[in-house]
Amino acid sequence: MSAAPSADRFAGKTAIVTGAGSGIGRATAIRLAQEGATVVAADVVADRLSELVAEFPDLGFITVAGDVSSEETTQRIVEAAGPRIDVLANVAGIMDGFLPLGEVDDETWERVFRVNVTAVMRLTRAVLPRMLEAGSGSIVNVSSEAGIRGGCAGVAYTASKHAVIGLTRNTSVMYAAKGIRSNAVAPGGVATNIEAPFKSALAGEALGPILQSIVPPIATSEQLAAAITWLASDDSANVTGTVLASDGGWSAI
Known part of the structure; x- marks a missing residue:
């Protein structure tokens, strides 16, 4: 799914994209704006947002720099969007070093869940009143192949992405x-810019051969943005509660 952007698919609509400073979030923010949306681009790194605006000055990005897992940033994002929010793309996420259960520390577990799950819950909860008032809205959450199988990441990331799917459904x-x-x-x-080194010898031993043998070619952020914007658009009006595996066929193996 990588068709060229349509100039007016999101004309007159307002969209929020988290993780918009890099990777999938950046590509999604660009595509939504190119297709007519007013985009609130949020990211924890302010310089990345400045670079986004500098590269695409005509797309009219509204930027919010801050930790998306904080209530304060959540409120600033919603306020920046204004009275109507049509699309929410929860893209921001972090990895866990592939740590298995016996090696994961509380700090890593809590940090991964705070960004990957709690931030998604809080921002979605904050956006819902505006969508309810409008009687419409599209929420797209980025889970992972790790959210539908057990051998793709560490325990914290895997559990967090399973939680995102439960929240979504x-x-x-x-x-x-x-x-x-x-x-x-x-x-x-x-x-993307999410680093995923093996911090565990056990994980490297258990998952390394599996990942090397079955992982399909690496996708581009733009290919994922195409899937996200399709789900966000009226083209998928009859689709809800779905987990779209955009993984090059990995989930079929």
């Missing part, structure tokens, strides 16, 4: 009658 059921859709994208390997 429950939201889809609870708000379907209100005109709000909730879907997730599950990428496989993607060329």
Whole structure:
């Protein structure tokens, strides 16, 4: 799924994208803006947002720098979007060094869940009143291949991405009658700025051969952005509660 952007698919709509300073989030923010949306681009690194605006000065990005897992940043993002929010793309996420259960420390576990799950919950919760008032809205959460299988990452990341899928599906059921859709994208390997070194010898021994033998070619951030924007758009109006595996066929193995 990598068709060229349509000039007006999101004309008149406002979208929020987290993790917009790099990788999938950046590509998603660019594509939404190119397709007509007013985009609130949020990222923890202010310099990345400045570079985004400098590279695409005509796309009119509204930027919010801050930790998306904090309530204060959540409120600033929603306020920056204004009275109507049509699309929310929860893209920001962090890895866990592939640490297995016996080696993961509390700090890593809590940090991964804070960014990968709690931030998604808080921002979605903050956006829902505006979507409910409008009677429509599309939420797209980025999970992972690790959210649908057990051998792709460490325990904290794997559990967090399973949680994102649960959050996505429950939201889809609870708000379907209100005109709000909730879907997730599950990428496989993607060329992004998220570093994923093996911090565990056990993980390298257990997962290294598996990943080397079955992982398909690395996807581009733009390919993932195409999947996210399709789910965000009215082209997928009959799709909710779905986890779209954009993984080059990895999930079929």
